[in-house]
Amino acid sequence: MNFEPKFVESLTLTVLFRIAISKNNTLKMIDKIHIGQRANINVKHTPNSEVIIYEDHRTILNVLFAKKLNKEIEFPVNIILFDNHDDFCKPNESALAIINRFNENEPSIRDFWIFTEFDLRVLDDDWIKAGMELDLIKNVFLFNATETSLGFLSRYETTKFGTKKLYNLGYIWDAISNKGCLNDIIKDDEFGEFWEDFGWVNENGEFYFDPSSKFIVDFDLDCFSTEILDKRLAIPDEILDEKLTSSYPRDSHSFYSSQELIKEMIEKSEITTICFENQFCGGFTEVFKIFNYINKTFFENKIK
Numbered sequence: 001m002n003f004e005p006k007f008v009e010s011l012t013l014t015v016l017f018r019i020a021i022s023k024n025n026t027l028k029m030i031d032k033i034h035i036g037q038r039a040n041i042n043v044k045h046t047p048n049s050e051v052i053i054y055e056d057h058r059t060i061l062n063v064l065f066a067k068k069l070n071k072e073i074e075f076p077v078n079i080i081l082f083d084n085h086d087d088f089c090k091p092n093e094s095a096l097a098i099i100n101r102f103n104e105n106e107p108s109i110r111d112f113w114i115f116t117e118f119d120l121r122v123l124d125d126d127w128i129k130a131g132m133e134l135d136l137i138k139n140v141f142l143f144n145a146t147e148t149s150l151g152f153l154s155r156y157e158t159t160k161f162g163t164k165k166l167y168n169l170g171y172i173w174d175a176i177s178n179k180g181c182l183n184d185i186i187k188d189d190e191f192g193e194f195w196e197d198f199g200w201v202n203e204n205g206e207f208y209f210d211p212s213s214k215f216i217v218d219f220d221l222d223c224f225s226t227e228i229l230d231k232r233l234a235i236p237d238e239i240l241d242e243k244l245t246s247s248y249p250r251d252s253h254s255f256y257s258s259q260e261l262i263k264e265m266i267e268k269s270e271i272t273t274i275c276f277e278n279q280f281c282g283g284f285t286e287v288f289k290i291f292n293y294i295n296k297t298f299f300e301n302k303i304k
Contacts, residue, residue, distance in 0.1 A: 032070055033066040033069055033070055033109055035052065035062075035063060035066045035067075036052075038062070038066075038113075040054050040055055040056070040059060041053070041054050041059065041062070041063065042054070044303045044304065046299050046300075046302040046303055047300075047302060048263065048266050048267050048272075048298070048299055048300075048302070049217070049266045049267065049269055049271060049272040049299075050271045050272070051271070051272045051273070051274060051299070051303055052271055052272070052273045052274070053273070053274045053275075053276070053303075054273070054274075054275060054276070055275070055276045055277065055278070056124055056275070056277065057083075057087060057124035057127055057220055057275045057277055058116050058117075058120045058121075058124050058126075058127040058130075059116065059275070060127060060131075060218060060273055060275065061112075061116050061120075061127055061130060061131055061134070061136065062112065062113055062116055063271075063273060064077070064131065064136040064137075064216075065109070065112050065134075065136065066109065067270075067271070068136065069109065073214060073270045073271070074214055075135060075136050076132075076135050076136055076137055076138040076161075077136070077137065077138060077213070077214045077215055077216055077270060078137075078138050078139045078140070078141065078197075078211070078213050078214070078215035078216075079128075079137055079139075079140045079141070079215065079216055079217075079218050080141045080143070080215055080216070080217045080218070080265055080269070081140050081141065081142045081143065081218045081220070082143050082144050082172075082217075082218070082219045082220065082223035082224075083142060083143075083144065083145055083218075083219075083220035083222065083223050084144065084145055084146055084147055084220065084222040084223050084225060084280065085125065085145060085147050085148060085220070085222070085280075086128075086142055086145050086147075086148040086150050086166065086168065087124060087125045087126070087127060087128050087220075088125075088128050088129065088140075088148075088150060088154065088156075088166055089121065089123075089125040089126040089129065090126060090129050091119075091120060091121075091126045091129060091130045091133070092121075092126075094119065095115075095119045095120060095126070095130065096133065096159070098115055098119055099130065099133045099134055099159075100159060100160075102115070102134060103133075103134065103135070103159075103160055124277065128140055128166065129156055132156055132158050132161070132164040133158050133159060133160070133161070135158075135160070135161045137164065138164060138213060139164055139165045139166070139167070139197055139213075140164075140165070140166040140167070141166075141167050141169060141197075141198055142166060142167060142168050142169060143169050143170070143171065143172040143175065143223070144170075144171055144172060144223040144224070145168060145170075145223075148168060150166065150168045151168065152167065152168055152169075152181075152194075153165060153166075153167055153168075153193075153194070154166045154168070165197065167194055167197070167198070169181060169182075171243070172258045172261070172262065173243040173244060173246060173258045175258075176253065176255065176257075176258050176261060177246075181194065182200060182207065182253060182261075183207070183253055185202065185205060185207070188202075195207075197213075198211065199211025199212060199213065199215075206253065206254060207253040207254060208253075208254045209254065209255075209261065209264055209265065209268070211268065214270050215265075215268075215269055215270065216269050216270050216271050216272065216273060217262075217265050217266050217269045217271075217272045217273070218272070218273045218274075218275065219272070219273070219274045219275065219294060220275045220277055220280075221274065221275065221276055221277065221278075221281050221287050221290040221291060221294070222277060222280040222281045222290075224240060224290045224293065224294070225280070225281045225282060225286065225290060231282065232280065232281060232282035232286065233282050233286055234281065234282065234286040234287075234289035234290045234293070235290075237293055240293060240297075243258070244257060244258050244259040244262075244297065245257050245259050246258075259297060259298070262298055263298055266298055266299075274291070274294070276291070
């Protein structure tokens with residue numbers, strides 16, 4: 001069987017084109033970072049949110065960097081953080097020098113992993129400012145911190161990306177209660193900047209959570225721990241139930257309880273991350289009590 005030369009040429013080009021597309025797609029699949037395949041990271045999918053779980057808090061930067069490389073989230077993002085500590089220490093000079101190099105030339109995922117593991121502090125208390133310097137993190141809204149010396153608003157001037165902010169908001173059930181920073185409608189002069197940054201919109205005398213900036217919700221499980229006679233323990237479920245499910249008048253905000261507000265945050269977030277850091281929760285026995293409580297209260301036990 002003989003074919004016209006033009007037909008053969010056309011067929012050859014078509015085959016080569018399809019091979020090129022196939023190779024390109026293969027490369028794209030190889031290049032995509034599957035964060036759940038990395039050590040110390042578990043990815044779970046729930047109806048409310050994608051949930052990413054790890055042990056050490058600085059691992060959150062690996063997660064955010066992978067999301068950036070995959071172009072899954074637009075950065076920088078705000079973080080709504082539940083943590084007993086503020087983690088707002090400044091990285092040391094050698095770490096800042098590495099960050100400056102990363103900002104000039106984007107690192108490989110391998111180099112970034114090495115940086116977070118070996119150049120940030122093992123106490124996991126400098127990841128926020130490191131993330132701000134990398135422009136992964138915009139502002140942080142901190143709830144439930146008891147081991148902190150920060151005031152309501154702390155500003156941080158980054159080397160390259162301007163001023164970032166951390167708001168220390170206290171227990172969320174206090175923030176949403178009468179006269180709290182999420183409820184005291186007459187204190188616009190005091191809280192107006194925070195409301196705008198947070199996405200707390202006052203419409204006809206009633207607040208709504210409608211953030212204009214992308215954000216994630218991050219739980220460090222020590223946020224629901226306490227210390228009794230020098231021993232760190234999970235706060236008993238019945239005490240948390242009372243605090244989180246207490247209802248408040250609907251005259252100034254759109255949420256009856258802090259539990260409902262947290263669930264709203266999770267549903268509107270890009271992702272939810274959970275950091276175990278069991279050593280700050282009283283060990284594995286206590287940290288799993290806290291994890292199970294969060295899973296039940298905010299995810300209807302859908303984190304399997």
